[in-house]
Amino acid sequence: MNILNGTEAFAAMMAGRNIMCRVAGELIEFDDLDQFPATVFAKPGYEFCIKIDEITINDFTFLKPYSLDELEEGQDxxxxxxxxxxxxxQFIPEYEELVLAVKNGSVQRDLANAELQAKAxxxxxxxxxxxxxxxxxxxxYMKPTVKTKKASRKKDETPSEKVETLQHSDEMPSDFPSKKIETDPLKIVESFTSQINECVKVESVLALRYSFSANxxxxxxxxxxxFALVEAKxxxxxxEQYAPKNEITDLSVEALKKLQQDAENLIKDGQGHSKTSDQDPLILSDLLExxxxxxTPAEANALxxxxxxxxxxxxxxxxxxxxxxxxxxxxxVEDASLSVRISKAMDLTELDALEIDVSACDQFVQPQLMELVHKRRAELDPFFNPLGNAS
Incomplete structure (x- = not known):
């Protein structure tokens, strides 16, 4: 589950996604957004996530399977x-058959939902x-890429050696070769730029930008x-939603005092929208400035x-x-002791909670922290193998 901050959650909500919220730092379930005040996006101490759709088949209800844009390399x-x-x-983006399984809706988020989907x-x-x-x-299970040998090599090869070579090639067909991971930053930027230009929906652009820091x-x-290309797109x-707003015109001290008094009188009198609409532009300009x-945060929230x-x-x-x-x-501010807490996690439950904290950290420190999480998980879980070594 991806934890979002207020800005990301608000952008996702404007894009039509269902958002859930909870108090940050507490291991409680996320709740629907209508259970929180309208200003929750602007308040510190809250974290958000995108509500995952549910599917029901013959009384079996389970979460919608993973899509490719939700998965990262090494994710369970x-x-x-x-x-x-x-x-x-663990997910391997270069494993083509595994990618096809995700596209086919056969990859679930956890064991409980996988069992429900299978039973359905x-x-x-x-x-x-x-x-x-x-x-x-x-x-x-990944098949290595077969390298073709030069025709001039070993011209005196015996028939038995040729047969052995053919049999070896049959065992490793090149139908699904491992894809080369691109490491050239310029080519990666060029690829991302092309993807941004091809987007025709706001949702696609918002989903794409989270891949930049993960690379x-x-x-x-x-x-x-x-990110500048994303903003332009x-x-x-x-x-109407993303274009920069015009700068606010400066007002005199006397005008600000009058607008503040008008706003307070309007609230006390409890008048309807008809009068509000006449004064909203001036009051709004004052409040924005x-x-x-x-x-202080208290002064900002009081407005x-x-x-x-x-x-x-x-x-x-x-x-x-x-x-x-x-x-x-x-x-x-990043928690400097988070790496120490990860290395000293007593069990998988505590480690899962710390992994949630890692997802809320700055994107540039997440890879290092996730390496510590994987290392500690391997120590606590004998079945966990983040390095991909055959057992």
Missing amino acids: IFLIGNTGSIVKG FQSLLGVENELVIKVVDFHT GYLDREHIHHL LIELDP RAAIAK IKYTSTWTEEQRKPLIDAIHVRLVELNPP
Whole structure:
């Protein structure tokens, strides 16, 4: 599950995704967004995730299987076989048959949902067989690339040696060769640029940008360049939502005082939207400017009280401005002791909780922290094999 911050969650919600929320740092279940105040995106101390759709077949309800854009190399997956088996392993993007299984909807997120999906498929055929759970290393099933030998080499090769060579080639067909991992930053940037240009929906652009930081071969300037291309593409696809807003006109101190008093009187009088609509533009300009220069988070959050009679659409620009200021006042600080806590995790449950904390860290430190998670998981779980060595 990917943990989102307020900015990412708000962008995903604007793109039509269902968002869930919970208090950060507590191991409680995510809840629907309607259980939280409208300003939750602008408040610190909350974390978000995208709600995964559910599928129901013959009274069996399970989460929608993984799609390729949700998976990263080394992520745990559960492959539902056609022989009544569920195979746990780690995702390998270069393993073409595994990628096809994901596209075919045969790869689940956890064991419970894999079992429910398998039983649902059995119910469609009127069968009920026991499921077999296996833990494997998918690297051992990948076929190595066959290298062709030069014709001039070993001209005196005996017939028996030729037969042996042919038999060896038959055992390793080149139908599914391992794909070469691109490591040239310029070629990677060129590939990402092409993908950005081909996007026709905002959702596709938002999903693509999370791949930049996850790529271990790009420098910071490359990632910033790609993010700039993403912002330009978002403005092209939805200028009303993503185009920069005009700067706010400065107001005199007397005008600000009058606007503040008008807003307070409006709240006290409890008047309807007809009067609100006449004063909203001026009051909003004042509140936006005050949000931009707020000295503390409390001062920024207090501005929302002047909009209690506004509609959600009227309030949205102020909420965005408050959130921007809160991010400026409270930049994310990485927990320096997180690596120590990972190395000292007592069991898999504690390690799973720390892995959630890692996903909320800065993208540039996540790979190092995930290496520590994999190392500790291998120590706690004898079936875990992050290095892909055949057992």
